[in-house]
Amino acid sequence: MASITIAGLNKRYGIHPVLKGLDLSIENGEFISFLGPSGCGKSTLLFCIAGLEEINEGSIRFDGREISDLGPRERNIALVFQDYALYPHMSVRDNIAFPLRQQKVDAATIEKQVAWAADVLGLEALLDRPPAALSGGQRQRVAVGRAIVRNPSVLLMDEPLSNLDASLRVHMRTEIRRLQKELGITVIFVTHDQEEAMVLSDRIAVMNNGVLQQFAAPMEVYSRPANRFVAGFIGSPQMNFLPGDLCGGPADHVIGVRPHDLKPDTGNSGAFSLRGELMLIEPAGPFQFLDVNVAGHVVRATCMDTSGLSPGAPITVSAGFDALRVFAADSGLRIPHSFKETESRIHAI
Structure with a gap:
C-alpha cells in the first residue's frame, strides 16, 4: 500500500494541454475515483501515475518518494484495463500467474499466490478454463486476480466495468469494494459513471478539461458542489x-x-x-x-x-x-x- 502525492502536474500532447496543474493527495489505503466526462483527462492522469505516460511538469510521489522518472515495472503498481487484456491461449491459472513468472518468482510462491488470488475472487473452480469459456464478469475477476497476485502498492483500474451489463456491474462493484477493504490496498478507479464513483469511493476527484474541479467525499461533492459543473455532473x-x-x-x-x-x-x-x-x-x-x-x-x-x-x-x-x-x-x-x-x-x- 502507498500514499500518493501529485503536485503541479502538467501534461501536453504537442502544444495541446491535457492536464493542467493538478494537485492531489491520496492517503494510504484509500479508494479514489477519477470522475468526469469523456476527454477530461482522467485516464491520462491514471496512465501518468502508472508510468505509461510521461509528464511535462510537476511530481508524483509514492510514500514521499519521487517516482516520475521510474518505469512502470519499478513503481510496484498493477493496472486493470477496460478490455480485460487476458491471454486467450492461457488458462485462468496461467493468466493469473503470468506477472509472477515474468518476475521469475519461484514455482512454490507462484502456486501459493495464485491459490490465494483465486480464493479471494472465487475462481477456484475456473482455474483450468480458457478465457473464452468464461462470462464477462468472470473474465473481469481474472483480470483483477492477475493484478493483485503480486501484492502491488497501488491498484489502478481504467473503467473496468464498462463492458458489463447493468446487473453484473452492480455485482462487480460490490466485489471490488469488498476486495479493496479486505486487502487494504490503495485503489484509483477511473469512471464516467457517477453512480459507480459515489458507491465505491472514499473520495472523488471530479475533472473537466484537464482541471481538477473538486476532490472530496461523495456526499460532500453531492451536497456541497464546488461549482456549477460539479453540481450538474453529479446527480441524476x-x-x-x-x-x-x-x-x-x-x-x-x-x-x-x-x-x-x-x-x-x-x-x-x-x-x-x-x-x-x-x-x-x-x-x-x-x-x-x-x-x-x-x-x-x-x-x-x-x-x-x-x-x-x-x-x-x-x-x-x-x-x-x-x-x-x-x-x-x-x-x-x-x-x-x-x-x-x-x-x-x-x-x-
Whole structure:
C-alpha cells in the first residue's frame, strides 16, 4: 500500500494541454475515483501515475518518494484495463500467474499466490478454463486476480466495468469494494459513471478539461458542489439551474435545485416555489419525473402520485430553501449562503 502525492502536474500532447496543474493527495489505503466526462483527462492522469505516460511538469510521489522518472515495472503498481487484456491461449491459472513468472518468482510462491488470488475472487473452480469459456464478469475477476497476485502498492483500474451489463456491474462493484477493504490496498478507479464513483469511493476527484474541479467525499461533492459543473455532473437527473432574477434574486446569480427536492406544492408557505405548465410525466419506477415549463425554462421535479396531474395543466412545484444552491453566473463557483438570507431574497414566481 502507498500514499500518493501529485503536485503541479502538467501534461501536453504537442502544444495541446491535457492536464493542467493538478494537485492531489491520496492517503494510504484509500479508494479514489477519477470522475468526469469523456476527454477530461482522467485516464491520462491514471496512465501518468502508472508510468505509461510521461509528464511535462510537476511530481508524483509514492510514500514521499519521487517516482516520475521510474518505469512502470519499478513503481510496484498493477493496472486493470477496460478490455480485460487476458491471454486467450492461457488458462485462468496461467493468466493469473503470468506477472509472477515474468518476475521469475519461484514455482512454490507462484502456486501459493495464485491459490490465494483465486480464493479471494472465487475462481477456484475456473482455474483450468480458457478465457473464452468464461462470462464477462468472470473474465473481469481474472483480470483483477492477475493484478493483485503480486501484492502491488497501488491498484489502478481504467473503467473496468464498462463492458458489463447493468446487473453484473452492480455485482462487480460490490466485489471490488469488498476486495479493496479486505486487502487494504490503495485503489484509483477511473469512471464516467457517477453512480459507480459515489458507491465505491472514499473520495472523488471530479475533472473537466484537464482541471481538477473538486476532490472530496461523495456526499460532500453531492451536497456541497464546488461549482456549477460539479453540481450538474453529479446527480441524476441533472440539477435544475435557473437565472437568479427569474427567482427574484440577483441577476448575477444562478439558482440550482435538484429534481428530487422539487415536488408538487403542498401549500407550505415557507418553501421556494415555481409556477408553470406541466409538459410531460415520465414514469421512473417508485416515482415519476415531471417536466415543467417555467417562464420558458424546463424544470424537472419528482412526484410519487400523479393522479390529478395532466400535461398542459398549470402546476406549482416547491422545495425547501435548504435545498437551493447558489452559483456565480460568470465563474460558476458556488456561493456559500445562509438559507435565511436566501429565503429573504428569493420569492415564488
